[in-house]
Amino acid sequence: MYEGGRPHEKTQDDAFIAAQVAAQLEQNPFLDSGSVSVSVQQRRVVLEGVVDTPEASLRAEKDALSIEGVYACENRLEIGGSNHGRVRDG
Structure with missing residues (x-):
């Protein structure tokens, strides 16, 4: 029976x-990828760090x-030091 995934591979998938x-972030010319950390748990991405503009956060x-x-992506990126985190489903 197929249950939509292989539980033993979730960590590997993440x-x-x-x-x-x-x-992908490294390819973004509007972003200093070194200032953004990426974590994934159960296919949900969390972005943390600081970016220069709201546009860079959205990109x-x-x-x-x-x-x-x-x-989904939980955007915890700070813009100029203020927190604008939000969650969006993809």
Whole structure:
């Protein structure tokens, strides 16, 4: 019986998704990927760190949601030191 996933591979899947999101963020010219950390748990991405503009935060969130297998993105990125975190389903 197929139950929509392989429980023993969830950690591996999350690690793979985290690597893909990080690689996508590195390609984003509007973002210093070194200032953004990516974590994934049960296909939910969490972005943390500091970005320069609201646009950079939104682009990072869109980049994360564009990765196949991502269920949702919790954007905890701070803009200029103020917290604008939110959760969006993908």
